[in-house]
Amino acid sequence: MIDTIIFDLDGTLLNTLEDLMDSVNYALERQGFPLRSLEEIRSFVGNGIRLLVERAVPQEVVGTDTFEICFKDFNDYYKVHMEDKTAPYEGINEMLRSVKNAGFKTAIVTNKVDYAAQELCNRLFPEIDLVVGSVDDRPNKPAPDGAFYAIDTLGSVAENTIFVGDADTDILTAKNAGLKSIGVLWGFRDREIIEAEGAEYIVETVNDLEKLLICLKNS
Numbered sequence: 001m002i003d004t005i006i007f008d009l010d011g012t013l014l015n016t017l018e019d020l021m022d023s024v025n026y027a028l029e030r031q032g033f034p035l036r037s038l039e040e041i042r043s044f045v046g047n048g049i050r051l052l053v054e055r056a057v058p059q060e061v062v063g064t065d066t067f068e069i070c071f072k073d074f075n076d077y078y079k080v081h082m083e084d085k086t087a088p089y090e091g092i093n094e095m096l097r098s099v100k101n102a103g104f105k106t107a108i109v110t111n112k113v114d115y116a117a118q119e120l121c122n123r124l125f126p127e128i129d130l131v132v133g134s135v136d137d138r139p140n141k142p143a144p145d146g147a148f149y150a151i152d153t154l155g156s157v158a159e160n161t162i163f164v165g166d167a168d169t170d171i172l173t174a175k176n177a178g179l180k181s182i183g184v185l186w187g188f189r190d191r192e193i194i195e196a197e198g199a200e201y202i203v204e205t206v207n208d209l210e211k212l213l214i215c216l217k218n219s
Helices: 017-030 038-044 049-056 065-081 092-101 114-124 145-154 168-177 191-197 206-218
Strands: 004-007 105-113 130-134 161-165 180-184 201-203
Touching: 004 145, 017 038, 017 049, 017 065, 038 049, 049 065, 065 114, 092 105, 092 206, 105 114, 105 145, 114 130, 130 145, 145 161, 145 168, 161 168, 161 206, 168 180, 168 191, 180 191, 180 206, 191 201, 201 206
Parallel strands: 004 105, 004 161, 105 130, 161 180, 180 201
Antiparallel strands: none
Protein backbone atom coordinates (compact mmCIF):
# COMPACT_ATOMS: atom_id res chain seq x y z
CA MET A 1 0.00 0.00 0.00
CA ILE A 2 1.29 3.46 -0.91
CA ASP A 3 0.99 5.89 1.99
CA THR A 4 3.72 8.43 1.20
CA ILE A 5 4.08 10.69 -1.83
CA ILE A 6 7.21 12.62 -2.81
CA PHE A 7 6.53 15.37 -5.34
CA ASP A 8 8.93 17.21 -7.58
CA LEU A 9 8.27 20.97 -7.59
CA ASP A 10 9.11 22.84 -10.82
CA GLY A 11 7.07 21.44 -13.70
CA THR A 12 5.05 19.18 -11.40
CA LEU A 13 3.36 21.41 -8.84
CA LEU A 14 4.53 24.86 -9.96
CA ASN A 15 4.95 26.50 -13.35
CA THR A 16 8.13 28.47 -12.68
CA LEU A 17 9.52 28.88 -16.20
CA GLU A 18 8.81 32.56 -16.79
CA ASP A 19 10.35 33.77 -13.54
CA LEU A 20 13.39 31.57 -14.17
CA MET A 21 13.68 32.95 -17.72
CA ASP A 22 13.39 36.53 -16.53
CA SER A 23 16.06 35.95 -13.87
CA VAL A 24 18.45 34.27 -16.31
CA ASN A 25 17.95 36.99 -18.89
CA TYR A 26 18.52 39.71 -16.30
CA ALA A 27 21.90 38.17 -15.51
CA LEU A 28 22.76 37.66 -19.18
CA GLU A 29 21.75 41.18 -20.17
CA ARG A 30 23.98 42.71 -17.50
CA GLN A 31 26.96 41.05 -19.21
CA GLY A 32 25.83 41.80 -22.76
CA PHE A 33 25.22 38.10 -23.50
CA PRO A 34 22.46 36.84 -25.83
CA LEU A 35 19.13 36.31 -24.10
CA ARG A 36 17.39 32.94 -23.87
CA SER A 37 13.88 31.94 -24.99
CA LEU A 38 11.26 30.21 -22.86
CA GLU A 39 11.81 26.94 -24.75
CA GLU A 40 15.55 27.13 -24.16
CA ILE A 41 14.97 27.67 -20.44
CA ARG A 42 12.57 24.71 -20.46
CA SER A 43 15.36 22.50 -21.79
CA PHE A 44 17.90 23.86 -19.28
CA VAL A 45 15.95 23.39 -16.02
CA GLY A 46 15.79 20.35 -13.77
CA ASN A 47 19.27 20.02 -12.31
CA GLY A 48 19.51 23.05 -10.05
CA ILE A 49 20.09 26.75 -10.63
CA ARG A 50 23.85 26.59 -11.04
CA LEU A 51 23.53 24.21 -13.98
CA LEU A 52 20.67 26.32 -15.33
CA VAL A 53 22.94 29.37 -15.47
CA GLU A 54 25.86 27.30 -16.82
CA ARG A 55 23.67 26.14 -19.70
CA ALA A 56 22.41 29.66 -20.40
CA VAL A 57 25.70 31.58 -20.57
CA PRO A 58 28.16 31.31 -23.45
CA GLN A 59 30.10 28.13 -22.73
CA GLU A 60 33.49 29.84 -22.69
CA VAL A 61 32.30 31.79 -19.64
CA VAL A 62 31.68 28.71 -17.46
CA GLY A 63 34.32 28.42 -14.74
CA THR A 64 35.36 32.08 -14.91
CA ASP A 65 34.83 35.04 -12.60
CA THR A 66 32.31 36.39 -15.10
CA PHE A 67 30.20 33.30 -14.61
CA GLU A 68 30.20 33.82 -10.85
CA ILE A 69 29.00 37.39 -11.40
CA CYS A 70 26.19 36.07 -13.63
CA PHE A 71 25.24 33.46 -11.05
CA LYS A 72 25.12 36.08 -8.28
CA ASP A 73 23.03 38.41 -10.46
CA PHE A 74 20.61 35.55 -11.17
CA ASN A 75 20.23 34.76 -7.46
CA ASP A 76 19.82 38.41 -6.47
CA TYR A 77 17.09 38.92 -9.04
CA TYR A 78 15.34 35.60 -8.43
CA LYS A 79 15.11 36.15 -4.67
CA VAL A 80 13.02 39.26 -5.34
CA HIS A 81 11.06 38.09 -8.39
CA MET A 82 10.52 34.35 -7.83
CA GLU A 83 6.75 34.83 -7.41
CA ASP A 84 6.07 37.43 -10.12
CA LYS A 85 4.63 34.89 -12.59
CA THR A 86 5.05 31.56 -10.81
CA ALA A 87 1.84 29.77 -9.87
CA PRO A 88 0.55 26.24 -9.16
CA TYR A 89 -0.79 24.35 -12.15
CA GLU A 90 -4.57 24.25 -12.34
CA GLY A 91 -6.04 21.74 -9.89
CA ILE A 92 -2.83 21.20 -7.90
CA ASN A 93 -4.05 22.69 -4.62
CA GLU A 94 -7.27 20.69 -4.78
CA MET A 95 -5.30 17.51 -5.48
CA LEU A 96 -2.98 18.14 -2.54
CA ARG A 97 -5.92 18.69 -0.19
CA SER A 98 -7.51 15.48 -1.45
CA VAL A 99 -4.46 13.30 -0.86
CA LYS A 100 -3.91 14.93 2.53
CA ASN A 101 -7.50 14.13 3.50
CA ALA A 102 -6.94 10.57 2.29
CA GLY A 103 -4.18 10.18 4.89
CA PHE A 104 -1.05 10.37 2.74
CA LYS A 105 2.23 11.67 4.11
CA THR A 106 3.62 14.18 1.60
CA ALA A 107 6.98 15.74 0.79
CA ILE A 108 8.52 17.85 -1.93
CA VAL A 109 12.04 16.96 -3.04
CA THR A 110 13.39 19.49 -5.52
CA ASN A 111 16.62 20.66 -7.09
CA LYS A 112 15.37 24.23 -6.62
CA VAL A 113 17.66 26.10 -4.25
CA ASP A 114 16.38 25.62 -0.71
CA TYR A 115 15.69 29.29 0.05
CA ALA A 116 13.28 29.49 -2.89
CA ALA A 117 11.73 26.07 -2.29
CA GLN A 118 10.93 26.85 1.34
CA GLU A 119 9.54 30.31 0.66
CA LEU A 120 7.33 29.24 -2.24
CA CYS A 121 6.07 25.99 -0.74
CA ASN A 122 5.39 27.28 2.75
CA ARG A 123 3.08 29.91 1.28
CA LEU A 124 1.51 28.01 -1.62
CA PHE A 125 1.36 24.44 -0.33
CA PRO A 126 0.58 24.37 3.41
CA GLU A 127 -0.73 20.80 3.03
CA ILE A 128 2.78 19.46 2.36
CA ASP A 129 4.46 17.90 5.41
CA LEU A 130 8.09 18.45 4.38
CA VAL A 131 10.03 20.48 1.78
CA VAL A 132 13.53 19.34 0.81
CA GLY A 133 15.38 21.83 -1.37
CA SER A 134 18.87 21.95 -2.82
CA VAL A 135 21.65 22.55 -0.27
CA ASP A 136 25.43 22.39 -0.58
CA ASP A 137 25.93 19.33 1.62
CA ARG A 138 23.40 17.03 -0.09
CA PRO A 139 23.65 15.84 -3.73
CA ASN A 140 20.88 16.96 -6.06
CA LYS A 141 18.54 14.61 -7.88
CA PRO A 142 18.97 12.14 -9.51
CA ALA A 143 20.98 11.18 -6.44
CA PRO A 144 18.55 9.55 -3.98
CA ASP A 145 19.75 11.45 -0.91
CA GLY A 146 16.88 13.95 -0.81
CA ALA A 147 14.31 11.19 -1.21
CA PHE A 148 15.94 9.12 1.53
CA TYR A 149 15.96 12.16 3.83
CA ALA A 150 12.26 12.76 3.19
CA ILE A 151 11.33 9.12 3.79
CA ASP A 152 13.30 8.98 7.04
CA THR A 153 11.96 12.31 8.30
CA LEU A 154 8.36 11.30 7.60
CA GLY A 155 8.82 7.93 9.29
CA SER A 156 7.99 6.09 6.07
CA VAL A 157 9.56 3.22 4.14
CA ALA A 158 10.59 3.00 0.50
CA GLU A 159 8.15 0.24 -0.45
CA ASN A 160 5.22 2.44 0.63
CA THR A 161 6.48 5.59 -1.12
CA ILE A 162 5.95 6.83 -4.69
CA PHE A 163 7.75 9.66 -6.50
CA VAL A 164 5.79 12.06 -8.74
CA GLY A 165 7.62 14.21 -11.28
CA ASP A 166 7.64 15.64 -14.77
CA ALA A 167 11.19 14.86 -15.86
CA ASP A 168 13.63 12.05 -16.52
CA THR A 169 15.61 13.32 -13.52
CA ASP A 170 12.65 12.51 -11.26
CA ILE A 171 12.10 9.02 -12.67
CA LEU A 172 15.81 8.27 -12.31
CA THR A 173 15.74 9.59 -8.74
CA ALA A 174 12.92 7.17 -7.96
CA LYS A 175 14.92 4.29 -9.45
CA ASN A 176 18.01 5.23 -7.47
CA ALA A 177 15.96 5.34 -4.26
CA GLY A 178 14.14 2.07 -4.96
CA LEU A 179 10.77 3.81 -5.39
CA LYS A 180 7.98 3.49 -7.92
CA SER A 181 7.30 6.59 -9.97
CA ILE A 182 4.56 8.55 -11.71
CA GLY A 183 5.44 10.78 -14.64
CA VAL A 184 3.19 13.78 -15.34
CA LEU A 185 2.78 15.30 -18.79
CA TRP A 186 1.88 18.94 -18.05
CA GLY A 187 5.43 19.91 -17.08
CA PHE A 188 8.77 20.55 -18.74
CA ARG A 189 9.50 17.22 -20.50
CA ASP A 190 7.76 15.21 -23.24
CA ARG A 191 6.15 11.79 -22.85
CA GLU A 192 8.94 10.11 -24.81
CA ILE A 193 11.56 11.19 -22.29
CA ILE A 194 9.53 9.97 -19.31
CA GLU A 195 8.69 6.68 -21.02
CA ALA A 196 12.32 6.10 -21.97
CA GLU A 197 13.37 6.44 -18.32
CA GLY A 198 10.80 3.80 -17.31
CA ALA A 199 8.13 5.47 -15.18
CA GLU A 200 5.71 2.88 -13.80
CA TYR A 201 2.76 5.21 -14.43
CA ILE A 202 2.19 8.22 -16.68
CA VAL A 203 -0.72 10.65 -16.26
CA GLU A 204 -1.93 13.46 -18.50
CA THR A 205 -3.95 15.57 -16.06
CA VAL A 206 -3.92 16.54 -12.39
CA ASN A 207 -7.30 14.86 -12.00
CA ASP A 208 -5.82 11.63 -13.38
CA LEU A 209 -2.97 11.90 -10.88
CA GLU A 210 -5.37 12.34 -7.96
CA LYS A 211 -7.43 9.32 -8.99
CA LEU A 212 -4.32 7.16 -9.42
CA LEU A 213 -2.89 8.12 -6.03
CA ILE A 214 -6.15 7.37 -4.22
CA CYS A 215 -6.38 4.05 -6.07
CA LEU A 216 -2.82 3.12 -5.07
CA LYS A 217 -3.56 3.88 -1.41
CA ASN A 218 -6.62 1.68 -1.43
CA SER A 219 -5.03 -1.22 -3.29
